[in-house]
Amino acid sequence: MAHAHTVKRYTGLMDWLTTVDHKKIGILYLIGGGLFFLLGGLEAILIRIQLMYPQNDFLDASTYNQVLTMHGTTMIFLAVMPIIFAFMNAIIPLQIGARDVAYPFVNAVGFWMFFLGGLLLNVSWFFNGAPDAGWTSYVPLANNEYSGKGVDFYVLGLQIAGIGTLAGGINFLVTIINMRAPGMTFMRMPLFTWTSFITSALILFAFPAITVGLVLLMFERLFSANYFDVAAGGNIVLWQHIFWIFGHPEVYILILPAFGIISEIVSTFARKRLFGYSAMVFATALIGFLGFMVWVHHMFTTGLGPIGNAIFSIATMLIAIPTGIKIFNWIFTMWGGQYSFNTASLFAAGFIPTFVMGGVTGVMLAAPAADWQYHDSYFVVAHFHYVIVGGLVFGLLAGLHYWWPKMFGRMLNETIGKFSFWTFFIGFHMTFLVQHFLGLWGMPRRIFTFLENQGLDELNFISTIGALLMGVSTIAILVNIAVTQMKPRNAPADPWDGRTLEWSIPSPAPEYNFKQIPLVRGLDALFKEKIEGKKEMTPAEPLGPIHMPSPSILPFTMSIGLFIAGFGFMYARWDFDNGFLDAIFGHYIVAGAGLLITLVSMLLRSVFDDHGYHIEVEELEKEVHA
């Protein structure tokens, strides 16, 4: 045979450590992101228990600031974003009719960087305390002088995790541009693929900004540079600009894929094509573009003056227009349709009004003179939780229930699913609706306690009860997953009467996705075949051997190297009681060793060619008959 290479296959743990298969990496992202989501949720519950009563002493001030910082940082960087990546990995190649992502090896690097970066951030709990300067880490509070060792973990952990995100984003850009099946033009791409594409572009432009910021902060903290030291000519507002030039697009990096998920689900369960498809695509692109033009609205109280504030105010309000287009298009997709309810479509249905409520407060916040009352108050806390939890998390939970059979080959339990929806929905509104009022009544955010008799007692109590209800919902989802995992793998290929390509192949998808790459003849490719009476896609190519990439441990070792190097740099100037530790950290031996592991892994990757392996025709045919 012309192209026979030895097939390297691993089993058990080694299989997961070495995999470059996008579907398995998707599952890894889901597990990793899910674990951090539980951690962040636990931190949220701790915050709410502390604020249940005035002057409660459940957590002390210092611990509270650590919990608060880690809640924000974990949820944004380590929970929701990886779960988005989980769906992007698991679904996008299927939706565009591809056999894999463009760079399977880089994809694995992306996952391990994220995971070990996140781990580095979280082990700070066991070494001198977690970061405590807020997830925005405003200087000078985040400088050595005013905050603990934890901020070093923030700086290095996010730096490493950021490499992973950037790698992932670039990978999806290339995948979507280059690997679409014949006939899958840009204007026939499913909306989830479209929104992920724009999100990846936003990652490409926004993440370098946070990387630069983190490098500056790292130099400031580890090597005593003076970027943010006013006495030495530095400027503290610089950090805010850099952070929000990243931070605002980040909001859209998060929410756009959720828009995509909702578009898929609403259209599938209404059994109608998406209303105003092209308007949806352009609205997405416009939101992505405007997302870069509005970062100053996070800084209306910084004192930038009325001209800057007014310009950024108007730019911000404009985002409401494309967002409104989306909302109405979803409603009109359902109009005249046949919307049916299950857990996935309930979460999608809950998303729409909840997200609108988050959107309208966004417009309110965009008015500077009024924002001076809202800013850094609980009104803002309520707003962004309506957007990020009420929008994004609802979207992700909808996607989880929708694509679970495709990812795992099992159908989640509907009864538990509906229970988890209702507890989450009610708990969510109970927690966050009242926080709007708390803010307007004068409660600042990020406070570890509040005095009694300021009119803030009752609503804080209600808010905490709501948070506990969301905790109950989360437990129900975990139970659902556990129960489902014990059942046989018997999900049908197309359980929801789907419209896009991922439903044209078995659940879970075989390792090569498509035995033959499908020919796409229109929007909602599978639905088009269905109404013409066909059961499956028309193939675009004859049956032939499929070339697959080999698994590799190198992405894992590269990331481990940086993980170790992170410790080396952070503790280089630390006074250990132990002479041995002093010696190896003090002379950058640990840092060097870590970097060496990474560099050697990279060298090995470049000197040894990976020819991959082939799945031959006989084997493909055998699997079909089996």
Place this chain on the structure above:
Amino acid sequence: MSRWKQLWRIVPLLAMLSLLLSGCGQENLSALQPKGPVAEKQLTLITISISVMIFVLIVVFVLYAYVLVKYRRKKGQTEYPKQVEGNHKLEIIWTVIPFFLLLIIAVPTVKYTFELDKDYSKDPNALQVRVSAHQFWWEFEYLDQKVKTAQDLVIPTGRVVSFHLETADVIHSFWVPALGGKKDTNPGMTNYLFLKANEPGVYLGKCAELCGQSHALMDFKVRAVPQEEFDRWITAMQTPTKEPATELAKQGETIFKQSCISCHAIYATDDKGERRVLGGGAGPNLVNFGNRETVAGILYNSDEIGGPIDPEKQKKNVRDWLKDPQKIKPGNMMPNLQKVEGSQMEYVVEGGPLSDQQIDALVEFLVGQKQ
């Protein structure tokens, strides 16, 4: 029946709305009960935007409720519904209408943004107050009157007060919801903010930017008084307090001069026998301390906000604070006077930890610091 069920979902929303419009929350803290023109204009802007947005919410919710009820999948529906591509007319409508709705908000927004960001720092008619934020207390300096105070800010009613916002350490944010919105204090820069109180009263102020451990406890009070009373207060602040009257208070003064004066300024007798403000500025200025609403900004000396000072309560508060300031405000710079070892700034307390009797003397001296 199911349509009524849908309606029931809107009821709690309307209930919350009426709650909002009735302006709940505590009178001297809530931004919804403005006590000055700045907060009033901000509330106007809030009301305009919230009204437009509630209109949007109602339109969306009604449409959505209708769709959810009307277009549910019914039993026996096997045929696909008509696959509609879109509708240009509708799509243009929901692009253009929001544009005009935004215009309703945008015009007053720009107007008020310029109006409320006006700089009164050179205006001779405005009262000029420099605000220095510290971890975790506020210092107020009346620039023209050469008077300094901490935690309790006194302002005249009906007059623009121009604040020069600065910080001694990290970023804080100066916020008095009932009088108007906030602005940050940035290291190395001065921000300007003006506020005005319509009527006498005590309004609560907060720090709105995370600034460290006791960020939550960085409260202050704004006491708005008529101009004449304000003038009396300024004069009182400029007039030296009398020598301590009791033996215990005298003992307290000696301890204060030994241990506290390196950080806290107060009226005391200098080497030439002249009674004037002496002491360091690292900690809160204690001139006229006996007249303050609170100790450390959070321990109230009265039974209700703005009420008369209860001397027993005040003494208890001062004593509690002196005995364990870290317990009351974690992370602040005030040393524990009874535990020199392990407390911050050990060198300050000469002669070792203070006895309970010495603390009592100090309390007696401090509460007597008034006209």
